[in-house]
Amino acid sequence: MLGQKSLCRNLNIEPLCAFLQSRNLGRRVPNQGKPPILPPSRKVLYHVVHVPWQSPEDVKELLWRRHVYNNAVISLKEVFRQEIRQAEAAGKGIEAMKEEEDAEFNRLIAENDRINKEKAEARAIREETEWKNTQREILNEIEEALEKRQKIAKEATEEVRAAIARSRDFVDKTNLEAKIIEALENPKVYDFAIDRQGNKYYDPKPVKYQEGVPTRQKGRLFDKTLGIPQNSDEEEQKHEGTKAAGI
Structure with missing residues (x-):
């Protein structure tokens, strides 16, 4: 068998050989349909349906039932067509159904608007009542605060x-x-002693001017609760009252 180059050389068809060589050089290996690890599949050209065997009587019965079913379906379709034609003739066709649907839609829209309006009115009344209650509570709080401030003031x-x-x-x-002179003229003594019996012994009122040399206290020599008879507060008051009455 002659090669491509010898064939081209013998036939003197150089342009055709160049074209064939370029076409052969430009071809690439097509992609594989399956990975090489999988076995090749069996090519199926047609599918044969193997119907299980049935008796001729059963086949005739099934065929008869099929014809009856198809006739019933055809009859129902014809009945529906007649009903549709009658409805269209009586004004109950598709256009009438569309008009009824539009009318029902408009009626539902109007009903919805009415319900929304009623709810809006009820909501407005409720909000007004709540606002009045809130305003009343605020005024009560302000009044209580003012009363509290007035009381504090x-x-x-x-x-x-x-x-x-x-x-x-x-x-x-x-x-x-004047206060110094008044304090000197009317001295008031708050010092007192208490003995074990609970009697109070007040110190004598100081004199306005010191006479003689004051005796210095040593220990408890001048303690009034050591058994030295002293006048209690009641006796002092009685003595002062008697002295004032005698004067």
């Missing part, structure tokens, strides 16, 4: 007035000399 005013009334007897630069 009243108590503070009373305290200030009481302090002003007490300040009349306070010592300041204007009445310092």
Whole structure:
């Protein structure tokens, strides 16, 4: 068998040989349909249906049933067509159904709008009632706060007035000399002693001017609760009352 080059050389068809060589050089190996590890599949050209054997009587019965079923389906389709034609003739066709659907849709829209309006009115009434209740609660809280502030201000005013009334007897630069003279003329003693029996023994009132040399206390020599008879507070008051009556 001659090769491609010898054939081209013998036939003197150089352009055709060049074209064939370029076409052969440009071909590539097609992709495999399956991986090489899988075995080749058996090519199926046609499918043969193997129907199980049945008796002729059963075949005739099944065929008869099939014809009856198909005739019934055809009859039902014809009945439906007649009903549709009658409905269209009586004004109940597809256009009438569309009009009924549109009318029902509009009716439902109107009903929905009515329900929404009623709910909106009820909601407005409820919101107004809630706002009034909230406003009332706020006003009550404000009133309670004002009453509390007024009460605090009243108590503070009373305290200030009481302090002003007490300040009349306070010592300041204007009445310092008078208060000193008054304290010297009317001394008041707060020191007292208590014995084991619970009797109180007040110290004598200090004299305005010191007479003689004051005795210095040593230990408990001058303790009034060591058995030295002293006058109690009641006796002191009685003595002062008797002295004042005698004067």
